[in-house]
Amino acid sequence: MDSQTNKQRSSGSQVGEVKIEQFWRDATAADIAKVMKGEQLQARFRNKCVPYWTEHYLCGVNGRHWIAGNFRWDLCQVYEPPQWYIDKPDPGEGYRLLEKFPDEPKLGTDEAWDCHSKEWRRTFANDGNQAKAVWYRRRIEPNSPGKLDSCVDHLEVGKEYTLPSGQSIFVTEKGFEVF
Numbered sequence: 001m002d003s004q005t006n007k008q009r010s011s012g013s014q015v016g017e018v019k020i021e022q023f024w025r026d027a028t029a030a031d032i033a034k035v036m037k038g039e040q041l042q043a044r045f046r047n048k049c050v051p052y053w054t055e056h057y058l059c060g061v062n063g064r065h066w067i068a069g070n071f072r073w074d075l076c077q078v079y080e081p082p083q084w085y086i087d088k089p090d091p092g093e094g095y096r097l098l099e100k101f102p103d104e105p106k107l108g109t110d111e112a113w114d115c116h117s118k119e120w121r122r123t124f125a126n127d128g129n130q131a132k133a134v135w136y137r138r139r140i141e142p143n144s145p146g147k148l149d150s151c152v153d154h155l156e157v158g159k160e161y162t163l164p165s166g167q168s169i170f171v172t173e174k175g176f177e178v179f
Contacts, residue, residue, distance in 0.1 A: 027076040045073035
């Protein structure tokens with residue numbers, strides 16, 4: 001498992017759902033209150049002597065142990081993505097959202113979602129840094145073989161080039177690698 005995501009699945013998770021590690025938090029008494037009111041909370045559990053987590057729905061607490069199904073656990077964390085992450089804006093036709101966790105480097109040609117005015121605004125800042133809790137979109141360049149062919153004579157072996165899409169290519173003697 002990598003440090004950014006937890007890809008474990010359980011009876012409560014959607015198949016293929018990737019969970020962002022930063023959105024897990026230690027369970028609290030308030031979470032138990034939600035469960036007692038009938039809410040289902042996705043949670044992960046483990047015992048102190050076991051290095052991996054197992055996902056289930058939180059059922060309750062008994063003394064110092066968390067309960068999931070018929071099992072007692074030492075540790076419990078609830079998955080709670082923030083509202084800004086849940087409310088991803090539609091990037092629109094011809095655009096894609098920049099990746100988060102880890103942040104994809106931002107370009108000066110990218111646009112940021114203004115959640116107050118509900119519109120996209122050009123960033124102009126070409127520092128590569130995304131602001132926390134802000135969504136960015138980038139225009140998807142259509143594949144244009146003519147454009148690439150016109151610059152092939154100018155590519156040098158051993159150099160890295162940044163494409164308009166934000167991806168990079170590294171030119172080798174046998175071709176190129178895409179990053």
